[in-house]
Amino acid sequence: MTELKRSIERVIDDSELPKRLRERVRQTMIDREVDDKSVAEEIVQAVSAQYEANRVDPLEPVGTVSAQSIGEPGTQMTMNTFHYAGVAEIDVTQGLPRLIELVDARKKPDTPMMTVYLEDEFADDREKAHEVVWQIESTRILSLGDVSTNVADMRVTITLNEETLEERMIEPETVQERIESQLGVDASLDGTVIEFGPTQPSYRELLQLVEDLRDIVFKGIEDISRVVIRKEELDEGEEFVLYTEGSSFGDVLDIDGVDATRTITNDIHEIHKNLGIEAAREAIINETMETLEEQGLDDVNVRHLMLVADIMTNNGDISSIGRHGISGAKASVLARAAFEVTVNHLLDAAVHGEIDTLSGVTENVIVGKPIKLGTGDVDLRVGTADQ
Amino acid sequence: MVNVHAHTLVPEHRVMNEDEIEEFLEEYDIDRTDLPKIVAGDAAIPDEASVGDVIEIKRDSRTTTTAYVYRLVIEG
Numbered sequence: 140m141t142e143l144k145r146s147i148e149r150v151i152d153d154s155e156l157p158k159r160l161r162e163r164v165r166q167t168m169i170d171r172e173v174d175d176k177s178v179a180e181e182i183v184q185a186v187s188a189q190y191e192a193n194r195v196d197p198l199e200p201v202g203t204v205s206a207q208s209i210g211e212p213g214t215q216m217t218m219n220t221f222h223y224a225g226v227a228e229i230d231v232t233q234g235l236p237r238l239i240e241l242v243d244a245r246k247k248p249d250t251p252m253m254t255v256y257l258e259d260e261f262a263d264d265r266e267k268a269h270e271v272v273w274q275i276e277s278t279r280i281l282s283l284g285d286v287s288t289n290v291a292d293m294r295v296t297i298t299l300n301e302e303t304l305e306e307r308m309i310e311p312e313t314v315q316e317r318i319e320s321q322l323g324v325d326a327s328l329d330g331t332v333i334e335f336g337p338t339q340p341s342y343r344e345l346l347q348l349v350e351d352l353r354d355i356v357f358k359g360i361e362d363i364s365r366v367v368i369r370k371e372e373l374d375e376g377e378e379f380v381l382y383t384e385g386s387s388f389g390d391v392l393d394i395d396g397v398d399a400t401r402t403i404t405n406d407i408h409e410i411h412k413n414l415g416i417e418a419a420r421e422a423i424i425n426e427t428m429e430t431l432e433e434q435g436l437d438d439v440n441v442r443h444l445m446l447v448a449d450i451m452t453n454n455g456d457i458s459s460i461g462r463h464g465i466s467g468a469k470a471s472v473l474a475r476a477a478f479e480v481t482v483n484h485l486l487d488a489a490v491h492g493e494i495d496t497l498s499g500v501t502e503n504v505i506v507g508k509p510i511k512l513g514t515g516d517v518d519l520r521v522g523t524a525d526q
Numbered sequence: 527m528v529n530v531h532a533h534t535l536v537p538e539h540r541v542m543n544e545d546e547i548e549e550f551l552e553e554y555d556i557d558r559t560d561l562p563k564i565v566a567g568d569a570a571i572p573d574e575a576s577v578g579d580v581i582e583i584k585r586d587s588r589t590t591t592t593a594y595v596y597r598l599v600i601e602g
Contacts (some may be wrong), residue, residue: 323540392528399528403535410535415570416597417583418535424588441588455563455600 144166147179153465154183156190200500200512205443212436213238229367229382231405237430239409240421244451244459248406251362251386256401262378268368269366272381273307273394276366277372280352283307283314284331287350293340295349299331309358322348322353362387389413416452423457424446471495473502536570538584542596547580550596558598565602575599 143165144153159504164186172244173179195201217234232240232249239249255275261267280286284299299311315328318335322413326335337344365384371378383391388409392399404410405426411419427444431437450465451457458464462479471476472488472495497503509515530536551558558580566577575581579599587593 157589159589400532401534411569413569414530414533414536415539415568416564417537417539417570417585418533421535421537446587449562453562455565455568455597455602 143179144174144176146176147173150176150179150183154187155346155350156183156187160186161191184351189227196511198516201446205446207437208430208443209278209431209447212431212439214433215436216434229365233430234434235485238427241427241430242451242460244407244445244457244464246408248386250384251404251406252383253363253383253386253388253391253404254402255366255381255391256398257379258382258396258398261396262380262398263376265368265379267339267396268379268381271394272368273358274394274396275363275381275383275391277356277361277363278307278309279354279356280314283309283357286352289347290342292336293342293345294334294336295345295352297333297352299333301331304331307369309356314357317355317357318352322351324348360387360390375511411457416455416457419457420448420452423451469499470496471499471502473497473505474499477501477505530570538587539570539572540582540584541572541575542580542582546582561596561598563600564597566599567602571599577601 147168148165151161151168154164156164168182173182188296212445213235229252230250231237231252236249255271256262257268257271261271276395280297284297285304286440287296287298288294289296296526297314304311304314311328311333312330315326315333318326318333322335324338326333335348337348363383363385367382367384369380369382371380378445386404386406386409388402388404388406389412392402392413393396403422407419407422407426407446410422424441424444427447428439428441431439431444447460451460458468460466462475466478467475469517472493474486476484476488478501488495495502497508498504498511500512503510531538547558558578561580563570564581571581577599581597581599583595583597585593585595589593
């Protein structure tokens with residue numbers, strides 16, 4: 140069955156259900172081949188009743204419910220930093236450490252990583268995909284050739300590997316120029332052999348030069364140490380997708396051949412910087428949900444994570460959950476003191492003569508007053524019947 | 527520079543006109559400053575937006591079809 144009767148369609152459309160739910164009801168009815176109007180009415184009524192019963196009531200403490208709903212499954216997550224060699228053999232922090240990292244809004248993730256999608260012509264051609272890889276992956280001297288140090292002559296000799304140079308599209312001259320400008324030495328080039336040494340014969344300086352030589356990036360982006368290329372199945376055909384160790388979102392988006400509409404990073408601050416606060420919110424939801432799903436805790440309702448992401452991005456910047464972020468910005472002294480570093484907060488408040496208006500939850504629990512939530516926020520007034 | 531708005535993570539942003547703002551502030555009985563914020567230097571903010579404007583964001587919602595949210599433009 141592919142279509143429902145008009146009368147049944149009307150029953151669904153007349154219901155008070157939100158669009159997405161209506162669509163699911165319709166699809167299920169098609170799958171189960173419902174063709175009786177009274178049955179359809181019964182189904183819609185049952186779904187509506189469930190929907191109404193599960194809606195958030197006015198004055199319900201949604202934040203507390205979210206905290207519990209994420210906290211309880213959190214107890215079942217792996218405690219230690221567990222590196223998971225998942226997609227394409229790249230280590231990524233998973234489980235509880237990752238979740239903590241996200242809600243703490245750390246400046247740099249423990250294991251930054253990007254998923255780079257390619258534009259059409261690059262995505263189905265391994266050669267062209269590799270061209271993009273060389274633009275992204277940082278190329279240092281050790282992957283280009285052999286370095287030997289001659290202590291007697293005070294010279295450093297690099298024998299470049301011709302095949303690698305060709306593969307990565309680097310000229311020996313470029314390597315020579317990079318070395319000269321970065322190390323401030325005169326380097327000679329003979330075929331594929333580069334030679335240079337310190338201006339004054341000095342053992343220490345010679346070793347220092349070799350040290351510095353290893354850090355020079357000849358091609359690619361400095362922060363990205365490794366790129367893995369993987370063929371991925373799509374609904375139609377296949378495409379090559381790159382996974383990177385290290386993240387530099389802004390730089391990668393500018394590279395020719397990179398699909399700047401799908402490429403993502405696991406660094407929420409980079410997303411914020413390059414795509415704005417709304418994209419950061421989306422990224423927080425996606426990342427937290429994926430972290431939970433990966434641990435088999437996919438029954439956490441996404442609404443809780445949406446609330447967390449909304450609060451974290453509320454002031455236009457990413458703020459962390461905790462005393463340096465959301466909890467530290469609370470207006471009430473008592474609420475802040477109840478969370479962490481109690482004495483400091485009380486002392487500071489006393490010094491500055493702060494006033495607590497007792498409008499939140501925590502402070503009212505402390506002083507023993509009813510909280511302004513649920514029935515606690517409802518006042519009754521006695522009036523006359525004719526009013 | 528890449529087109530930020532083409533990215534799948536970025537929802538549609540639009541600067542609202544004053545009448546629309548009045549209307550919905552009245553509907554929810556809130557002040558402009560009660561809204562969530564967006565900084566003027568945000569990567570996805572429309573070019574013509576200035577501090578004090580309200581941006582309407584059309585999100586592709588996970589729980590319903592589309593959700594409209596509003597952010598007040600602040601300095602930064």
